Structures are given as C-alpha cells and as structure tokens.
Amino acid sequence: MKVTQVNVYAKRLAMTAGYNMSSAAVGDPETTVVKILTDTSHVGWGEICPTGPLPQVEHAQSIQADLGLLGPALIGVDPERIGLVHDAMTAIMDGGHGARSAIDIACWDLLGKAHNRRICDLLGGARMDPVSTYHVIPIGTPETSAQLAETLQAEGHTKLQLKSGGRHVDEDIDAIHAVARVTRPGVDLFVDCNRGWTVSETLLVSQACRDLKLVIEQPCATYAECATARKHLHHPLILDESATDLATIARAISSGVADGFGMKLTRIGGISGMRAIRDLCHATNTPTSCDDSWGGDIIAAACVHVGSTFHPHLSRGAWISDPYQAKHYDDLHGPRIVNGTIAVPPGPGLGITIPDGYFGSPIASYA
Ligand SMILES: [Mg+2]
Structure with missing residues (x-):
C-alpha cells in the first residue's frame, strides 16, 4: 500500500455545553482532520483538536502549518509500516507532535482496514x-x-x-x-x-x-x-x-x-x-x-x-x-x-464511518 494523497480539513465543533478549567474555558474548538488516501481502496482518518492554551501547546493553525510540511513527505510511503512513517516525518521536522499524531492515527486506521482488524486487536x-x-x-x-x-x-x-x-x-x-x-x-x-x-x-x-x-x-x-x-x-x-x-x-x-x-x-x-x-x-x-x-x-x-x-x-x-x-x-x-x-466500535480500524463530504472541501491537499 502507498499513500497517494493527504487531505486536511478544518471544522468547528458545535457544543451543547462546555466547562471551565483553572485558566481557560472550552468553547467550540476547531478540529483538524487528516484523510489519507492510498493506491488501494482504503482510506484512513486522523484528528487533533486542542481546546486552547490547556492542556497542550499547539493550536489549530500551528497544526495545519505542520501538516503543510508533513503531508508532502508522506506521498509514496507505505502507511502500514507505521514506524517508517514516523521516520519519514522525523526527517522533515522536529516537534509538531500534534500533526504527527493525527497522521499516526490515520495510519492505524488504514492498517486495521487493510487487515480487517480493529485497532484494539x-x-x-x-x-x-x-x-x-x-x-x-x-x-x-x-x-x-x-x-x-x-x-x-x-x-x-x-x-x-x-x-x-x-x-x-x-x-x-x-x-x-x-x-x-x-x-x-x-x-x-x-x-x-x-x-x-x-x-x-x-x-x-x-x-x-x-x-x-x-x-x-x-x-x-x-x-x-x-x-x-x-x-x-x-x-x-x-x-x-x-x-x-x-x-x-x-x-x-x-x-x-x-x-x-x-x-x-x-x-x-x-x-x-x-x-x-x-x-x-x-x-x-x-x-x-x-x-x-x-x-x-x-x-x-x-x-x-x-x-x-x-x-x-x-x-x-x-x-x-x-x-x-x-x-x-x-x-x-x-x-x-x-x-x-x-463501547469499543465494532468495525475494522477505528470502526467509524465518515459520510462523504462531511467535512466539506479540504483546506489543503497534498498529492
Ligand atoms: Mg488533566
């Protein structure tokens, strides 16, 4: 399997309620979603959504900038060899753990779907x-x-x-x-x-x-x-x-x-x-x-x-x-x-299905 395209989406998540922490409140945070397409029929999804200054240092714009460096580096890489995916990302940049984590999740989703196994298995x-x-x-x-x-x-x-x-x-x-x-x-x-x-x-x-x-x-x-x-x-x-x-x-x-x-x-x-x-x-x-x-x-x-x-x-x-x-x-x-x-989702990979077009048009696409 080879990565052929990496799409990045941004979506503000509507909330029914939030809560306060010691120095920040949660409120309608923007999530960043990564979709990895391959030369097979398999598609993998990753996500990262900081809430603000707590509890992690990154924010949506910094993550999306990091994906601008990491996305092109993934083209042609085998996403099932996740250790090598991390090596490819490390060769591009130090840090950027949020963006790298979203890609890691998408690769595990692909690995599970390719072998018809849940990630927990x-x-x-x-x-x-x-x-x-x-x-x-x-x-x-x-x-x-x-x-x-x-x-x-x-x-x-x-x-x-x-x-x-x-x-x-x-x-x-x-x-x-x-x-x-x-x-x-x-x-x-x-x-x-x-x-x-x-x-x-x-x-x-x-x-x-x-x-x-x-x-x-x-x-x-x-x-x-x-x-x-x-x-x-x-x-x-x-x-x-x-x-x-x-x-x-x-x-x-x-x-x-x-x-x-x-x-x-x-x-x-x-x-x-x-x-x-x-x-x-x-x-x-x-x-x-x-x-x-x-x-x-x-x-x-x-x-x-x-x-x-x-x-x-x-x-x-x-x-x-x-x-x-x-x-x-x-x-x-x-x-x-x-x-x-x-309950753990029952299907392979992450076990969830994203409806076509759910996140709208990608804010960036690398191929
Ligand atoms: Mg805590």
Whole structure:
C-alpha cells in the first residue's frame, strides 16, 4: 500500500455545553482532520483538536502549518509500516507532535482496514469492553459541584475529575470537601488543577484535605514545581500537562515524582506513542488515563481503542468529549458514554464511518 494523497480539513465543533478549567474555558474548538488516501481502496482518518492554551501547546493553525510540511513527505510511503512513517516525518521536522499524531492515527486506521482488524486487536486485544471513563466536574460552587457529583454517580460513573484552580484556594478546598462528602465507596475522585496552583497552594490544599480519599492532578505549572510539591503531599500526584514525552514519563516514574498520568494521545505521538506509555505503565504498575484534549468521533475512537487495551486495574479511564458534542460524525458507531462506560466500535480500524463530504472541501491537499 502507498499513500497517494493527504487531505486536511478544518471544522468547528458545535457544543451543547462546555466547562471551565483553572485558566481557560472550552468553547467550540476547531478540529483538524487528516484523510489519507492510498493506491488501494482504503482510506484512513486522523484528528487533533486542542481546546486552547490547556492542556497542550499547539493550536489549530500551528497544526495545519505542520501538516503543510508533513503531508508532502508522506506521498509514496507505505502507511502500514507505521514506524517508517514516523521516520519519514522525523526527517522533515522536529516537534509538531500534534500533526504527527493525527497522521499516526490515520495510519492505524488504514492498517486495521487493510487487515480487517480493529485497532484494539492490533494492539493486543481489548481488556475492557466497554471501557471505563471519567467525567469532569467543572469549577463551581461547593453546592453545584456536589450536586453534579451525585448526578454522575447515579448515572453509573465511577471516576470523577473535579476541576480546581484560578480562584482563592479556600474556594477550592470547600468544593473538594463538598464533593468528597458525596463520593460513594468504590468511586475515584481526582482533583485536576490544570497547573493552576503554586507549590504552597498545593501543600495548603493537601493539608486541608488530608483525611479525604483523592488524587491530585497536575497542580503546578512545571515539572519542577510538581516534583517539589510531591515531597510534602498527603495525596498521590498525577502528571498531565508536564508528561510531555516518554522519556519524561519514565523519569517521573523512576524518581517517584508521579503516581500516575493523565495522558493525551496527540501530545505523545498518537496511538503508537500511547502504546509505548501503556506498556511502560504496565511494567511499573502505574495508573494512566487515555485521553485527548478534545475532538470528534475520530479522536474519540482512537482513545477508546487504546484505552480498552489497558489493564483495568491500571486504567484511569478513557475520556471522550461525547457529553458536550452537539453532533457525531458517525451516528451509528461514534463513541458514546452509556452508564459511565464507552463501547469499543465494532468495525475494522477505528470502526467509524465518515459520510462523504462531511467535512466539506479540504483546506489543503497534498498529492
Ligand atoms: Mg488533566
């Protein structure tokens, strides 16, 4: 199989609702979609959709510029030899991990379709189907936060991620206590600050909540600050935004800085990168989520396929933006959250079908 054409599409995703993080809000983000055509009848789809300044450094325009360099380099390459695809991309540019991740996802989609296998099967098989997920509780008052926590648990959710930061730390402490009071046995509570606290604020929160069962996620802006805070915390620490690549993740595990990770597929090289992190985390008994920052059915299916191959005990869940999306690309098999879980799409590759012309005309095409 050879790549004959790479099309790039841009689409603003209509949302039914959004949420606030410590220093940014999600709102109608623009997704970038990659369609790889080949000299066979197979077509592969990839996607990346940053939400803004959090939780990744790239944005739609930078990704589309990167694809302008990477797209031409893919023509004539065998997309089934994904390691060689990455070599071809590395020969063109350093960085650009978002664009490269979207291409990686499209190649896995092609590989699955060419061999009539689901991506999760190519990755070793689904250990969970349906896959557990976690649900965000946006920054709010103690009352609204606790109310949503109760609603989500009644719907079947067993993993809650309470957003925090961007306000006086006492307000965060009150909201954490309110949610912890209603969190049922068997339900995991993660407090995700998205880099919003200083080291001292992190220690104040952990001290004020020391008797509560919770995990603190990415409290501070940098790896160094999180490492400093980690020494004095009463709670486990998870890195997200600071877990930028496999080498950093390996260091965070071996040095005891991180007790787990919130991982974004398109930050670390797509499905191939997440597979490596999965295996490292399995080898070191480190819990990890399998997410992306935002996006439609393509990125959601990629997260669900990889996430299904995690050992359940080490999975913090596969997150998708389904609860906030006004529309699916694939009305039948676009991944959806039901009773706090997500079924793996049944078809080969990503298992989703994009209707002809769904994304309109490409904004760029390389052949
Ligand atoms: Mg996070």
